[in-house]
Amino acid sequence: MASSAAASNPTIPSLNLPPSQFARLQPHAYLLAHLSPPAASDQPSVRANGRATSQFRVTSANAGSLTHTNGSAVVRIGDTAAVCGVRAELLHTEDIASWSVSTASEAEAGNTSQKGGSKTEDEEDRDHVQDLNLLVPNISLSTGCAPGFTPGAPPSTLAQSLSHEILSLLHTTRLVKADDLRIWYQPPNLESEEFRNAGEGMDVDSEQTGGPEPEIKAFWVLYIDIMIISLAGNPFDAAWASVLAALRDTKLPKAWWDADNETVLCSDNISDAQKLSLRGLPVSSSFCTFEADAAAGWRSVVIPNADELKSQAQKQGSQQRWILADPDGYEEGLSQERVCVVVDIEDGKTVIVKMEKHGGWAVDSDDLRQLVDVSAKRWHEMKRILDQC
Amino acid sequence: MVGPTASLSILQRADGSATYKCPATGYTILSAVNGPVELPGRRDALKPEDATVEVFVKPGTTTGGVGERAIETTLKSVLGDIVLGREKGFPRRGVVLTLNIVGGENVERGDSYLTLLPALLHAGLLAMISASIPLSMTLSAVLLGVTDSGEIVQNPSPAAAKSAVSLHVLAISSKDHLLLNQSRGRFDFDTWELIRARALSICQGAANDGDVAMGEGTNTASVNGFIRETAEDQIYSAYAHKLDSI
Amino acid sequence: MADRRRVNGPPGGTRPPVFASLQESTTGAAQRAQRQRQPAELRKIFLKTGLIPTASGSSYLEFEPSASLAAARSNPKSLIPPSSALKVACTVHGPKPLPRSAAFSPNLVLTTHVKYAPFAARKRRGHIRDASERDLGVHLETALRGAIIAERWPKSGLDITLTIIEAEDDRWWGDAPDSHDASWGMMNVLAGCITAASAAIADAHIDCLDLVSGGVAALVSDDSSKSASSVPRLMLDVDPAEHRSILSACVVAYMPARDEITEIWLKGDSSKAALEKGDVRSSHEALIDGAVDAARGANTVLSEAVTESIARSIAQA
Amino acid sequence: MSKEAQLSVAERDFILEALRQDVRLDGRKPDEYRPLDISFGEEYGHVNLQLGKTHVIVRISAEVTKPRDDRPFDGLFNINMELTNMGSPAWESGRSNDLEAAVTHTLDRVIRHSNALDTESLCILKGVSCWSIRADVHVLDYDGNLTDAACIATMAGLQHFRRPDAVVRNGQVIVYGVEQRVPVALNITHKPLSVTFHTYNDSKHIILDATLKEEQAAEGDLVIGINNAGDLCYVSKIQGAPVDAMAIVTKTSVAWEKVKTLNATMDKVLQADLAKRAKVGMADESRATNDREVQPE
């Protein structure tokens, strides 16, 4: 046993522990030994899981396998697995308290909340999708996905934060178009005859010739539920990818207002159904920072200024810090600093839609620029995977 | 533009407290810190070597939800970063920060907390200072928006933030580190670098000659300078009796 | 009221879509699916262990889609699925020390937890466990407790969590629930949960007396005419969507090596069953025997999956 | 941590002995409130209240919503209080405790159930839309008698608050911004307040407005909700040592006097604030019209 351990991991020859034990007892030293092998050995710097620092785990996506959903997907990123199901339900405008309410400024502009003529399509989308709560994502970690999450307990802080982040990202990317969710009704032109009889007295006539304006009678509400079935680090990327794949798979039935029954009816004919037309393909990539000196944060050493930190990194021969792409659970446990970059590529140009970092003071401009490049590469990979599923 | 106002140790019961008002965004935050204290029922979850920082954000005219939990996670990670949780009396104890939004609009469902984040960070930091929680350094933060004409706006109002193409909150330590970045919207990296440079000059002052420690060299127009002045004023008034005798 | 710990939908609530085309049946959706299997023929079960490495033991179980569902999937016409097929993920965490607050226990304390995903069934499920989910948890616990050698692990706990990703239907979707109707689909779900949990427990190397597996048998009546000639028949592993009426059903948790039943759940009226001539069993005995036969069938799949799990752990060692 | 630190024997004995000599720790008389300070924020309905060291902020807010199905003519009114670690280190943020439940209950009874705010006046369009008024009580510092502090602040907030004006036109509700139409005050039917007493030494000593330490040393409490006209709307003597029925009668008249004084104080502060606003408002208005003239395009 011991000899095989030494063979596979020459950096810790003095220990007679099998690697798995060493990994558990001295996690920090174990990962460090992998990342900074002695210069003498020809070992490349790899992570304990065998990946290069900017390498993501094997990712697979499979869409449309769940029977009772409008769209669904299973995404596996390494050992982290997310199942997402999208269910569409109807929100009648009569059930919306604010529907019959308009602010005076809108009313003066000659518009009701049903149609904001001066607004751009994007703004209107934001109003409807966001103000009416048309997107309802929720993440569940109470699936036994990892130890530490009590099944049946209310959502943990992590689950709540993730749900919020998904919702927030859906809103900022405006991924779902409000128009896909609207159910319009064209009232019959009953009054047209009366108008004609009334004669020339009506100045508004010219506008009315087209009959009454179409009105929105209902909206589709998308309940997006994400079950993290297995959690081995980086839940956000997996959850977001599953949401993206599920929404790409989502078909909404053709729906219309049935004036006789005063309700919305749908067609179950699949050829009538419409796929959602999403705005872009924002792909999320998460990273964490592993510090060579785990105690640097609290040891009695002066914290160097940002500039000094930079020059230090250049001066010192050995690397002090590694930014690990798509961290697994083991690596997440060993690092504080997190980065999340969400990019989309439009016409070959990288557009950043979200960039977050917190939990440390090491990552700055230079690193972030590299991470954006890594994320752009990841975008192409994810696009290929999502296009195939 | 009217600058922010803040004062320290305004409450009686809490170990440390502060109020922070940002006229540009309209937000007023009251903050309180208790620590080091025992955290009940979480003994197993506490780090044995370190203090546990807990953050609770309470909105002004609504009940908190998932959005608050998300921003708490961020605040905890940024402020927890500068707390020296291994100092005497702190390991295995809690530092409990409560942030009460007493003025300004509510954050809408599913909206990011970006417009509030700098005010929350400053109020939280000042309360920590007021409670004499050991810190490795201080920080200052700024909200920047990019308009559709590409202009960078400092502390846009909630309405202006809504129409911004991208929004960025950066927190910079008193030693110039980037402690936090939260960017949303649509932008490219070159724009962000402009934002980064702008944030540094707003937080640390344009005339930053690198010698921050001395206090004299600091540009008081900077956010960092404002934090320093606020703390200094409070110390001077608390030790007026001492200073009189000098 | 709004749930503060979740993202909430519109405050006024939403309504599930109503399909207009039931009468017109342009898509063939309005036709009831027919059982294509022999009465004693079971659906294929897909069972795999060890898919969730963060757990001590895990398994994933899937029932083969019925013929109608398979047809609808390969050539979709209607948005209304004709039936559905069980998909369950199961994790086992432990044995682990009991929480400090817990009382002393000389045995392994078993906690079972069954939760449907919100999108698992035709009707959207809530986030909070309802009575039927708690019921399933209790049945499952009884089924497993009889198989586990609990005294091997004093002062320890074992958490078994099952997530139902897709559930079985209780009846054909076009039928209105009738008076003696019960949630028949739940019985299939329970049988699947028992088999899946058993595999996950074995995957976690928990000492057991035997591999316990679940099986379902039911008395069904498929004749539309109310004539006296229509007698209910005994069938194994029924898909409720494929039958006009289920009179009674039985699910057992069965250990073949010991020929023991650890859990039995029988529902409905079994008095009208027509058994083969010369069969002296009472109809509920026949129902139980049928369920045991079904469980035996599931056990062959279970053994394979467990063997695979062991082979894997030997390879890793 | 969910409990306040208990009183020491010395403190308890001393408080009780002092009360026997009619002495309170801060030198107050038995029926005396601590100094009361009420101020208003920039927004309507934002009240900052200090009663001794007890410090609360109340914010009133309004939004248009759907009325309840069973009460199509009524608007909604809710009082929310969530105790956080700010008010006392003994409170755990995000978890409710007994005090929170008790105070919320009293506020509900005294203000909401006595219909101090006329909810019918909040109806905009029958069964379709109405105003939902929400009072949020934030406790910043807790040094006893949270009930009265929160009650006074909530009542002050309701009287100070102005909701946007709304009209119904062709079945459409139109809400006017504060800058477009003068916002509307809420319809307050009467002004009830709670007055809280604590009892000591077999109810021989009954004091008003106890501090936290005095509350901790008490045997029982007596809460009286009463308005300016002397109409009782709430009396609670839930637990603790028995109190002589006559004492309740005398304390009720004490409470009535106190409520009259408190309401008078409140009125004065409200008037002063309104006057100040009127001045600023007029200045604003003239400036606003000027602006309009300056920029005709």
Next chain:
Amino acid sequence: MSAPVVLLPGDEVPHDRLPTKNSNPLRLGPGLRLLSQPSPKAGDSNHVLTATQAGLLTTDAKRNTVSLLSFPNRRYVPTTNDLIIAQIHHSSIDFFHCIVTPNTAHALLGQLSFEGANKKTRPMLKQGELVYARVQSVGVGAGAEVELTCVNPATGKADGGLGPLAGGMVFDVSTGMAARLIRASSASADETDPVDGLIILGELGRKLESLGGFELAVGRNGKVWVDCSNAGEGSVSVTVAIGRCLQETDQHNLHPHDQKKLVTRILRDMKLVS
């Protein structure tokens, strides 16, 4: 002396502010820590003192100490040798478990850590009773418990009034005020110059002498125990008056001449002087 220096967390203590003449090792007070510079480019001095709290830098050349005076309302963190007033929470076989500050872990006070205590003579303290104690140790690292004692380990005597506090009343003040009170009361009794800006004790002492005087014990944890049992019938009023004077001085951070006015006002209010 040069202008006062206020440091914020992370600030370095300016070298010219450190006492230099003394050959004894420099002693660090709370709020400061010694850090080493990672790159020894600075040459001779590669150690720096850094503030971890915001506060006023003070140095004592005589004792060669440097410390930071931070906010007076902060929570008390037990420090070895501090005098505190603790409240018994419960007792176990070997220890009394005491509350030092609310909502923190209990400190341990040995059942025999009293003057002349043995198994038979040890005090039987009940829940809620108070002791005046010295912090013996605060332990290091995780799970460290604070230990208290009521005897001087060297002499076995209860120096400075250590031990159970019977009767009287205890008032809460800020930790900053407690520290000032300790310094003020340890100064000679007839000192007329304000010590640390406090004249309140001397003032009270003079005015209340005729009423029998009072006994005072100050705990660094922000507790002041007052006993006026000599004042006979007026003892309650006198105690309340002292408590109010101390708390108001603390709360409003009163200037010495305001303290004088306060004493006069409160004594009149309590009808102790005409």
